[in-house]
Amino acid sequence: MRPVVLLLLLSLFSAVAEGAEPHGTPARALLMLADSPPELRTRLLACADSAAAAGNRQLAGEALGYAGTSFRREGRVDSAIVCYRRAVELDGGEDQLAALLDQLLLRNGPGDADEVVERLAAAVLRGEIVPGPAMIARRAWARFQQGMPDSASALFDAARQLSAAIGVDLAPGPTWRYRMGRVALELEQLQAAVNLLLPVAAQARGTDEEVNQMLEQAGNPLGMTRRFQDEVARRVLNRDRSEVALATALGGRLFSLSASDGFRPGGLLVPAPRTSSRRTARRPLLAIVLMPPGDTLATADSLALALRRHGLTTLLLQLRGHGLSVGSSCPLPDAWFDREAMLEARVARDVRDALSAVNRNTPVDTARYIVVGAGPTAPIAVEAALLDPRVKALLLVNPEPAPVERGLMRSRLARLHRPVFFQIDPERTAPSHWITEDFYRAGDAAASRVVETRMGGVYLAQFQNDPDLAPRFLAWLDATLRPTAPRSTRPGPRR
Secondary structure, three states: OHHHOOOOOOHHHHHHHHOOOOOOOOHHHHHHHOOOOOHHHHHHHHHHHHHHHHOHHHHHHHHHHHHHEEEEOOOOOHHHHHHHHHHHHOOOOHHHHHHHHHHHHHHHHOOHHHHHHHHHHHHHHHHOOOOOOHHHHHHHHHHOOOOOHHHHHHHHHHHHHHHHOOOOOOOOOOOHHHHHHHHHHHHOOHHHHHHHHHHHHHHOOOOHHHHHHHOOEEEEEEHHHHHHHHHHHHHHHHHHHHHHHHHHHHEEEEEEEEOOOOOOEEEEEEEEOOOOOOOOOOOEEEEEEEEOOOOOHHHHHHHHHHHOOOOOEEEEEEEEOOOEEOOOOOHHHHOOOOOOHHHHHHHHHHHHHHHHHHHOOOOOOOOOOOEEEEHHHHHHHHHHHHOOEEEEEEEEEOOOOOOOHHHHHHHHEEEHOOOOEEEEOOOOOOHHHHHHHHHHHOEEEOOOEEEEOOOOOHHHHHHHHHHOOOHHHHHHHHHHHHHOOOOOOOOOOOO
């Protein structure tokens, strides 16, 4: 029976792949076909069983890896690890191994660190991986979890030396800085710990309680705790200066709101220009732009300015854990790991809260507004529109949901059935034309548009590079939201 299922999957994939993604696999084809995460996992696990029975270990490992990622995004760590273990045993690829090791290191249950060390040693011995800086760093953190900080420190040093030799920064993000800081603090290398942790504390704007405690632990013996606190505040202030200058240049201001769960997301509010006949003028339309990770507020300046000149008020809203949107429950971007699904749903609810908050500060139309998503924030914009019928149109720039969320986003667009302006850079490999085309056809295709930029650019920077994009979008928006005049009819005959 299982080989028959595999043949059906292969034939289904062939039908989907025609004119779609010619370099894809049956497992990848399933990503767009499933309407929900549970349905996707059921199909992926069936695909893995059929592929394994037919001797296709690579396909089985790929399907299991996707299933593990889907479980992980919902915080179902144990189920994710089960899938990743099977994927590694069948496929043995470095990506599958890295996913398993990262999950074991985060869970840090009994025996997890031992498994990381053993699996790494076995993979190197079999020639499946060449240990680069990231793999050495994973082994270092596992040694620390085993209670061997000296070994961990030596391995971190080796990883950093190798990184320097090949020109790669081992610790660009907060996770590895935090981990190396923990090791340095354990070994009472206080200044090294402080150097590693200060950037993390500043990025979190002083809201990461564990990092604050670690800085205090390092500062007390040195008598410099207050000085470290002041340094964090100074770095935050320096970073804010450029954003305050940007807000002033755009005619706006930095803005924060109180979400329904008490968190305080933040961003940049750019009100529409005041009109002379304010009493008779309609309240301006609001555009809420969900800033993608990695984009600064300055990246969206051209879009915000174009919207303002067109009479729209714009809120550039940063995701929780990013920029101004930080708090003790989500102080850093890495806090999303293992709970992406929950946080995406929470940010989608932040959008509705933002409309009310903006209206309390500057009058906007509360009966309708638009939402902009770019890259990984595109699926959040779609979910926000599903939650609030007042979202009348969407702008989605290079929509890039997580691969295991493609089918869910497609299903939501079909249910939403509202006008969407898809803007894509044709030179980007992900998402490619076939993904955007599927999203376009799933929704209100008659009222939607797919537009390519001629100049390229990542996400919202496209508006900086191609001056024709904003006018094209605004012309479409005006036509889409133009009120339809009621049809005049002759009065009926008197009786």
